[in-house]
Amino acid sequence: xxxxxxxxxxxxxxxxxxxxxxxxxxxxxxxxxxxxxxxxxxxxxxxxxxxxxxxxxxxxxxxxxxxxxxxxxxxxxxxxxxxxxxxxxxxxxxxxxxxxxxxxxxxxxxxxxxxxxxxxxxxxxxxxxxxxxxxxxxxxxxxxxx
Numbered sequence: 001x002x003x004x005x006x007x008x009x010x011x012x013x014x015x016x017x018x019x020x021x022x023x024x025x026x027x028x029x030x031x032x033x034x035x036x037x038x039x040x041x042x043x044x045x046x047x048x049x050x051x052x053x054x055x056x057x058x059x060x061x062x063x064x065x066x067x068x069x070x071x072x073x074x075x076x077x078x079x080x081x082x083x084x085x086x087x088x089x090x091x092x093x094x095x096x097x098x099x100x101x102x103x104x105x106x107x108x109x110x111x112x113x114x115x116x117x118x119x120x121x122x123x124x125x126x127x128x129x130x131x132x133x134x135x136x137x138x139x140x141x142x143x144x145x146x
Contacts, residue, residue, distance in 0.1 A: 004106030005034075007041035012131060014101060014120035018092070023080035024055065024105075024115050027071045029063035034113055036064075039105055046079065046100035046117055048090060053079040055102060055115065079115060089119065097121050 010016070026034075033039070038061035047054045055077045062070045081089075092098060104116040123131070 003035065003037060004104055005037060005039050005041075006104050007044070007102055009041065010101045010103050010118065010120065012123075012128065014099075014118070014122055015127075016103065016118040016120050017098070018119040019103065020081060020085055020089070020117050020119075022053065022115050022117055024113055025078040025080065026060075026113060029066045029069070029071045030060045031113055032063045032066075033060050033071075034105060035107065036061075041102060044102050046102065047076075048086070048093065048100075051083075051086060051090075053081055053086060053089070053100070053117075055079050058102060079117070092119055 040059040040061075042059065043057040044059075045056055047056050057074065058077060059074050060071070062073055089100065093100070099120055099122070100117055101120050102115055103118045106114055106116070108114050
């Protein structure tokens with residue numbers, strides 16, 4: 001059973017050009033909260049600092065059974081990628097208008113927490129309207145097919 005939480009807003013606000021899977025450095029209580037599904041992607045983005053990738057603004061709720069050793073809900077978390085992947089991201093980020101956003105958080109087969117990140121380009125307002133129209137058309141089609 002793999003539990004995954006998706007960032008639906010990222011797919012609405014951005015065109016995703018490339019995807020990468022990264023590990024994430026977490027504390028024990030953070031892992032337990034992720035297993036309960038208590039995460040939020042609001043205002044979350046990735047940042048490259050000194051050749052390291054950081055996840056900023058990612059909310060993981062405090063663990064309900066945590067003690068005084070509970071974690072802080074929002075702080076910078078280090079993402080783990082291979083050096084060649086980080087170099088590739090650095091080169092692509094030099095292009096105007098590209099950013100890195102978290103797309104999905106999940107537990108893999110080995111029960112390790114993984115973050116799927118995407119190299120994204122922001123959508124304009126008319127692109128977002130097209131996305132809404134397309135979604136509504138698919139919904140209507142499904143309604144008639146049933």
